[in-house]
Each structure stands twice: as C-alpha cells, then as structure tokens.
Amino acid sequence: MRPPRKDQIQAEQQKFHDYLEKANLQLTPGRNIVFQEVMKAHGHFAAEELVKLCQKHARRVSRATIYRSLRELRAAGVIRETAFGEKHQHYEHVYDEKLHHHARCIQCHRVMEFPCMEEDEKYVSILKKRGFHILGHELHFYGLCPDCVMRR
Template sequence: MTEEQEIFHRHIQRAGLKRTAQRDLILDVFLRTEEHMSSEDLYRLVQREDPAIGQTTVYRTLKLLTDAGLAREVRFGDGRARYEHNYKHPHHDHLICAECGKTVEFFSGELEALQDSIAARHGFAPTHHTLRMFGICAECQRQLGQRKREETAAEPRVRFASAPGTS
C-alpha cells in the first residue's frame, strides 16, 4: 500500500466512512495522472476502468482527497475547478494560455525570494500564495500569427489612381 493510500484510508476511517473499491479506484486513477483535472475529466478516466462508477461518487471522492491533503483545488479563471496532486508535490506556480487553456507549472526561486522580501518589507507573514500568469502559449502565438498572415493575404489590395493633374 502506498503512503497516499494509507493517508486516504486513515482519513475516510476518521470521517466514519468505509473503504470501497470505487473510492480506491478513483484514488488510483487520480494518482496515475499528472494533469490538472476537473471532476469531469477524472470521471471520464474512471469510466474507462469501471463504467458503473457515477459522477457524484467521483466528485465526492475528490472532495475527500482534498480534505485528506492529497489533492488541491485550483482555478484558472474559466469557472472550472481543477485538481492537482498536493501531497509531496512541491510548491509551484502556473502559466495559463488564454487561448487554448494549456497550463504550465513552474518554480522560480528568484520569484519566491522577491515575494518573501516584499512580505517582510510590509511586516507580513505569508502562509501560502498562488500565482497564475495568463498569456498566450508559443503554439497559439504561431497559430494566431498564421491566421493574421492569412487574413492579410486575403484582404483585397486596392490601388487608388491619382486624378489627372494631381500627384
């Protein structure tokens, strides 16, 4: 049994709940992924292995995983809650593409030091923070650039002739 499974089983036992094969499968599928998943994304993955598991069971189990400290809810500005690994998963920040939704995790020691310095300057003792930087990923920039070139090429080129006697 993995450490994460032990933590989860202790948590559900303390909550007065029973260990079930469905909860174990949802935990296993969650632990095998590295993406930021919505409950719907996880539900689709779980359905491949056990079509009898309902979406409500997946949602409730994600809540248990979060309460147990194994998952963390993250929001990227599109109104959807997503979940990522939390246990033994180092702090990181996110770059989010405003076009396609691609998310990149990153860590910057320089950025962390700057944030600590700003907090100290203001006499602030931070407990946690999140940084979400929105922009356009390299792939979308290429696609947008290609569309712009295609639109420009499709625009009619109109030449205005000078009226006689004017230049």
C-alpha cells in the first residue's frame, strides 16, 4: 500500500475531527501526536511500534494515551485491526479503501496484499442465509514470500 496523498491525509483528519466532535472529545496535543504518527506509518503496524515512535517526541505521550487514541482512531474509521495470529494486534489505514486481503510470510513476516474479488459474494450469501450479520471479512493466506522461497 502506497503512502497516503495529501488530500487523503486531509480527509482522514476531517474524519477524526468529526468523530471527536460527535463524541465530545477534544483534539488534544496527545491525540494529535498519535494521529500524526499513524498517518506517517504506512502498511501494517503494531501498537507497540507506535508507542516507540510517539515517545520520541519532545512532549512525552504515555502508553495509556496512545492505546486510548488508537481505539478512538478505530472508532473514527481511520484505522482498522488486522488479525495475523501473532501475539499483538496490527492495524492498517482505511483511506482509499479498495478492500484487499493479506498473504503473510511466516518467515520474514512481510505482508503482501491482493484485491478482494466478487468471488467472496458466494460466502456472503451463505452466511446471510444462515442469519449471520456480516460486519467485515478477511482472507488470510500464509506461507513463504518470493524472497524467502529463494533463500531456501
């Protein structure tokens, strides 16, 4: 996933601000630092990476604030969780949403993305028939990425 364009950052900022306003929350320095770092990060990142980045700032931001802000960004629809079966949660941006799936290398942990296809609809209709209310889905392949296959 390429880094967000300026106008996309703008849009995300708007989204976040709108959310804060609706939820009666203020755009405080702490929240803003977390937001900025999240926008700088691209691809998939772990919460703890963000903790390290945020704590490099002059104004110290506590873990508590960072985790709190991540939840807010999630609620605002700026980032989303992705489950990789590791011990810690990963996030990715939502902007420019072309729904995609993930292939994760079990060796180097790199993640490849590939677009979601309408084939998934068949599953969707099965689940709907069974009364399951779908909020989202993700197809997750695991294996060896091209580089790690070579290295063998």
